Amino acid sequence: MRRRRFVAGAIGALSGIGLGPAPVRADEATPRAQGWQAVPAPGSTPAAQLRRIAAAGSQLAWAVGEEGRAGSSQGRGLAMLWNGGAWTRTDLSHLDHTRLSDVAGVCSTAAWSVGRPAGSGSPLLRWDGTTWRETTFPGRGEPDVRLDAVAVGHDGRVWICGSRGGAARLLHWDGQRWQWLDPLPVASANLYRVVLRSPGEVWVSGDQSNGGGWSGLVARWDGAWTVLPPIAGLRLGIADLHSAGPDDVWAVGTEAGVGGPPGRPGNPALSHWDGTAWTRVEAGFTVGSLSGIAGDAQGRAAWIAGWNYQDQSRSTYLRRHGDTWTVVRGPAGTAPAPYLNDVTWIPGTAGFWSAGMTSPAPAPPTEAYTERIEA
Template identity: 80%
Template sequence: MPAPGSTPAAQLRRVTAAGPQLAWAVGEEGLAGPSSGRALAMMWNGGVWTKTDLSHLTHTRLSDVAGVCADAAWSVGRQTGAASPLLRWDGTTWREAPFPGFGEPDVRLNAVAVGPDRRVWVCGSRGGAAGLLCGEGRRWRWLDPLPVESANLYRIVPGSSAGEVWLCGDRSNGGGWSGLVAHWDGAWTVLPPVAGLRLGLAGLHSAGPDDVWAVGTEAGIGGPPGRPGNPALSHWDGTAWTRVEAGFTLGSLTGIAGDAHGRAAWITGWNYQDQTRSTYLRRDGDGWTVVRGPAGPAPAPYLNDVTSVPGTPDFWSVGMTSPTPAPPTEAYAERLQA
């Protein structure tokens, strides 16, 4: 599905859908030479993706987005100067929203989610500690810090009940870093580390406390400069993590989404050894099967995220038209219409 209007180099990092007629995607554009680029936001109206005006803002990247209706969506991004922004879509445009710690030099907002009760959850860090910011639009508060030192949180997803979220990222293990998964339901539960050599988690999906999937990339050690990592897929059964084969050995896994029944269904990835089309993993019983995306104008697309479309069996995925964020790479989107 064309996502026109971005200035190369550009990419969409995250996507969220409120229904078949409404979705948002965010990322960055204008990455060329020494430029740090500028924020990019697009909106789906049921027929086309259109670029939304961000000229009143000065942020260099939007890293995540979550939305539930036409006048209620949220985004977070890379700070400009000392400010790590929290943005709200008001039905017409994106505007900065104040929150405790806004403007503090050590505050970083990395990801955002909206729960079933429309409560907004943001993960990031403040005062050197990873944690959660929770609010309802006007009133915000930081919750107890994550009880893990040297941790980074990159993704947050709602749980099955109000007041419950799951988070993933990475944590120091002395000689590198391991995958981190944590759960908040009024108190923190930190799962055992997902073992790996320099392993970072980019996404997770929970169908319950004994059915959690985490995806990411293991950088490993050795190899020539520029060597790609290895896709990492792990399952938590309530007792231990089990590593699952991804179906290819060089590349990455970037996002995961569930179906209408809450079961993990699709994973976005990048297969270094076959870049002719986009790469997905589809849930097939208790395992996963590699599926290729459509042929199109992008000869080697790289996908960053996938999300379900509420009220339908459809899914959106977004990324960029090549694996490298350099001109002429542009924003890119695909849609699965089941």
């Protein structure tokens, strides 16, 4: 069963969060709170959202998601391009996808996206410098194949996490051919994110069944699978992770808790792996979600995108200061605040992008949304 939802964090109930090695301190008055600025992402048809964002530099970025969703009806894929001065829509009329789930790119000729089809199978898209084109891969069109997330290295190699034959797997492009790698040795696993730390070291995150619900899942591929111990929680899914090394991994997500009416918000989950065990870290707020994490130019975890249900006056981030995470707020605007799905570093700069939607509700008039910080 797929446990991903249109708004990943807007479910669940409260549960306890333990102290960790890098506690969060609230710092609402910090001048950095003014650093994040809304950047118009015009032209999306409500309800719309950007699920993931990737940058090749200050002059080139991609963002993907979905638009035109109304209630239970499926929408259609949405893609935007940053040219250094503005976001513009990319024409997807030649494609038939209900949404695009992830995007990764390092230059104008090395960008990839995955999504959900209107029919069977799962599509793989490649950027040709002008638009997105569907490309072939082993298993294309098979009804049990799902491509969930994608990462690309500067060497042009591509890593995709998904599933085939009922098992979670990696699909790898070495520059000449695609190959499905060995199944992840975890039963009933869902993968939501793939992160490339080095050409031979790939990390994935998601969740795994624990009998009565699901626990957080993080694993590493370096020619063989190493599955870290499950991150304990009450229906906990890990939306994103950042690895600075085998003994320094940060994982973010949402704990849905037990029971509660549909739409009840969960609680944010922040965990650190020190090479021996996971430690839960306070997120600085107790109701909401953490959806994305990005490293800086030195490879250290730097920013986390989140959603604070209890204070929706502005968008919410966590920023790392040494060994401490600090709550930082986005630009002032209309309430409720935007819901952020992702954050990413802008290579060659000290800046970052974030992306999501203009409100937490996946219904009209919600539209696609981005923010940027220059330093």
